[in-house]
Amino acid sequence: MKLSAENAAWVEETWKKLQEKISAEADRVGDRIPYIPENGKYSDCSTPEKINGWTNGFWVGMMWQMYHATGDKKYLEIARGCEKKLDMALADGTKVSHDVGFMWLHSAVADYRLTGNEESKVRGLHAASLLAGRYNPDGEFIRAWNPSDRIGWVIIDCMMNVPLLYWAYDVTGDPRYKQIALHHADKCMKDLLRPDGSTYHIVAFNPNTGEKEWYPDPQGYNAESSWSRGHAWAIYGYALSYKHSGKQEYLEAAKALAHYFLANAAQTGYVPLLDFRAPAEPVYYDSTAAMCAACGMLEIAQAVPEFEKPLYENGAVNMLKATAEKFCNWKLEEDGILGGGSVAYHRGEDQIHVPIIYGDYFMLEAVLRLLDKDCFIW
Numbered sequence: 001m002k003l004s005a006e007n008a009a010w011v012e013e014t015w016k017k018l019q020e021k022i023s024a025e026a027d028r029v030g031d032r033i034p035y036i037p038e039n040g041k042y043s044d045c046s047t048p049e050k051i052n053g054w055t056n057g058f059w060v061g062m063m064w065q066m067y068h069a070t071g072d073k074k075y076l077e078i079a080r081g082c083e084k085k086l087d088m089a090l091a092d093g094t095k096v097s098h099d100v101g102f103m104w105l106h107s108a109v110a111d112y113r114l115t116g117n118e119e120s121k122v123r124g125l126h127a128a129s130l131l132a133g134r135y136n137p138d139g140e141f142i143r144a145w146n147p148s149d150r151i152g153w154v155i156i157d158c159m160m161n162v163p164l165l166y167w168a169y170d171v172t173g174d175p176r177y178k179q180i181a182l183h184h185a186d187k188c189m190k191d192l193l194r195p196d197g198s199t200y201h202i203v204a205f206n207p208n209t210g211e212k213e214w215y216p217d218p219q220g221y222n223a224e225s226s227w228s229r230g231h232a233w234a235i236y237g238y239a240l241s242y243k244h245s246g247k248q249e250y251l252e253a254a255k256a257l258a259h260y261f262l263a264n265a266a267q268t269g270y271v272p273l274l275d276f277r278a279p280a281e282p283v284y285y286d287s288t289a290a291m292c293a294a295c296g297m298l299e300i301a302q303a304v305p306e307f308e309k310p311l312y313e314n315g316a317v318n319m320l321k322a323t324a325e326k327f328c329n330w331k332l333e334e335d336g337i338l339g340g341g342s343v344a345y346h347r348g349e350d351q352i353h354v355p356i357i358y359g360d361y362f363m364l365e366a367v368l369r370l371l372d373k374d375c376f377i378w
């Protein structure tokens with residue numbers, strides 16, 4: 001990738017800071033499973049009440065990225081410890097959701113890809129079968145959540161989970177995994193991507209017929225608004241579905257989604273708002289959306305011809321730099337790197353503008369992608 005001298009220096013400098021900070025965190029946190037730090041300290045989500053949480057793979061993913069990029073075995077040991085703890089969640093398929101992709105792509109599948117560990121392959125295939133088991137054949141979609149009044153609900157975030165099915169297909173040769181992924185991607189394209197380039201977060205289908213019924217209120221401002229992290233999931237998710245399937249329409253979708261995101265992020269200096277269609281006040285940003293969208297744009301850049309690449313590469317770097325400069329906390333003694341993450345618009349101020357583990361994961365992935373040092377998690 002051709003970065004300007006200034007951007008290349010910034011990326012190198014940021015990688016140095018990431019190594020120092022993540023090394024200090026790893027020594028402190030070990031194989032506890034972190035989410036949002038309180039007063040600069042992570043707690044542990046590997047308790048029976050919290051082990052099913054969708055965010056529980058991101059720290060493990062960071063550890064595998066660090067192991068791959070530095071060769072330091074302390075990261076491998078921590079990742080393996082977390083992977084074992086996640087077995088508690090894998091043991092009870094009634095409690096996990098479609099987010100088994102986020103949880104086990106970052107843990108068992110990364111382990112198998114990097115080390116060939118057979119136990120990890122079995123875990124990954126178990127998780128993929130749980131995801132495949134959520135498929136609704138008449139509706140041609142993957143069910144998102146477990147409550148009995150949400151049997152027909154689908155969310156855009158799931159486009160980041162379907163790569164687990166592409167991986168299972170690659171490993172087993174069983175086309176059902178891939179068929180489910182493709183049917184789901186097609187269904188979401190039809191009913192969650194809007195003609196103007198924006199996205200819905202949630203759609204409710206009739207679980208018996210598969211017909212679209214309504215759009216429930218999302219993590220953004222409202223059902224008709226434009227939640228930026230959901231949009232980022234769509235950009236990266238369709239870019240990944242293109243990578244795994246070669247279906248051109250997925251790449252076209254990812255590009256259009258990226259253009260919409262960049263145009264909106266540019267309105268606020270490349271630090272995206274939590275929702276691109278919300279009231280002007282209060283001003284809520286979401287740094288995690290910037291980092292995930294940046295990774296999606298770097299994936300698109302790999303797929304497009306030479307003269308198209310700069311749009312996505314520069315877009316990714318602009319967001320990465322602006323967002324990191326506004327929100328990063330480099331104090332080695334405090335947990336959490338990227339502040340400014342927002343869980344949801346209406347979930348309370350304590351979940352707005354906070355460091356969230358997936359913001360750190362996607363920031364690390366984006367920086368490593370720019371250095372050609374990343375391992376492929378998806």
Ligand code: GLY
Binds near residue numbers: 054157219229230343
């Ligand atoms: N997948 C849930 C979220 O993005 O908050």
